[in-house]
Amino acid sequence: MLFLSQLINGLQLGSIYALVALGYNMVYGIVKLLNFAHGDIIMVGAYIALFSLNYNHHPVVAALLTVGGCTLLAIVIEKTAYSPLRLAPRLSLLITAIGVSILLQNLAQFFFEARGRAFPADRLLPTGTVSIGDATVSYTSLLTIGISVASMIVLTFIVNKTKLGKAMRAVSEDTGAAQLMGVNVNVVITFTFAVGAALAGVGALMYGVRFPLITPTIGAMLGLKAFVAAVFGGIGSIPGAMIGGFMIGLLEVLVIHMGYSGWADGVVFMLLIIVLLVRPTGIMGRNLMEKV
């Protein structure tokens, strides 16, 4: 059935956007920074995975290297670029994030060359298809959705049940009050960047499988799309990022299926404009009303 296979196709794409959007929203929730370098961390992750797999590492090793590499990179960026600006105006921080993004893209061009490299997706996930009813669905689609959803469940557990996760929520709601509880805000910020980047690492693997041509600029468009997903879902909201990501993925696949593949990106950004006009807080966005 065409509908089912397109639905799974859309969910696969959407789960990648959701993973990336989560990183945006978690960081925004804590430091009110739109981390525009987030997409480029994924680009670096995709290269790590590519080299590791070409080096004949076991897929699990490659995955761990990718997730670990992205996490480490994000911590280094946070400590060197963002942390010194903690008391600076938010705009300085935003401009710095754009600077980091440009830096990463250019470093990647310098070290990895500008040409596209083929991502060895078949070494990471099993190839082949499975029939569900009349529909034929690839293993990689199902695995991508499964791994992404599993990552989100782990994240939800961390945020809701662990001490650091609760501290994250407390800091994102009221940094000063969290400090008065004894929370070391710097630790929470670093932890948030690390968790966001770990999800980005998973996203990098899934992106490579879906679009197996890696260039130094893949992070830019992916980052922007995930940003739209984040705004659509509600900036700063974790469930919002998940919902937003899946919605954007489904929308894109729908537009392509209708025969307007050239319009897919345009429709996504049109959606951003509409959301900003109609409901700037997004689907899950908080009302700014508070009980006094």
Place this chain on the structure above:
Amino acid sequence: MLKVENMNVYYSNIHAIKGVSFHVNEGEIVTLIGANGAGKSTILKTISGLMHSKTGSISFNGENILKVAPHRIVRRGLAHAPEGRRIFLQMSVRENLEMGNYTQSAATMRERMEQIYVHFPRLKERHKQVAGTLSGGEQQMLAIGRALMSRPKLLMLDEPSMGLAPLLVVEIFKIVRECNEAGVTILLVEQNANMALSISDRAYVLETGNIALEGSAEDLISNDEVKKAYLGA
């Protein structure tokens, strides 16, 4: 127990606290009274490390905490229930209390929570409820309960009566006194001077960043100037 000497705090160019010195002895309830903008909350924020004094010292149990980070000050036994309650509105009542326990061991948390629930049975009834849906009085109780979770030796309360119905104000002050009787020293900031002085040992009257008057609560309650300016008599 707490000794503030020559505190000077600035909001960029505005000199908000001008060389204030005062102290709190162990076991006391001490109140800072003063009009809006006199600098009461700023003093508490400076003690707990959220703001900084350019001069002087803040000594707590004999150690200078002037340059200690806020999250470390809580560990030393100084809790601050800030102005406007500042509870975590999107977290449950229980989670708010868990945050209060952040510096303490998880093993003793349940026991401590039960002790808090004795003072605040309403919080126990609503422990699963999201804090933002509580009434103003319940939110204030949660703010105090949360601060008590850290087992403070000194508890600073900023305007606990703000926005509450008179009956609730009486209840809150009753609880403050109970905490004090249980061994917690209290530094209170209040606009409701009448109520505050009635439970305090001593008080300081603040006027635009200076201490204008100090003395025992009994003396201040019968002082003509204080009566005129703060007690509405």
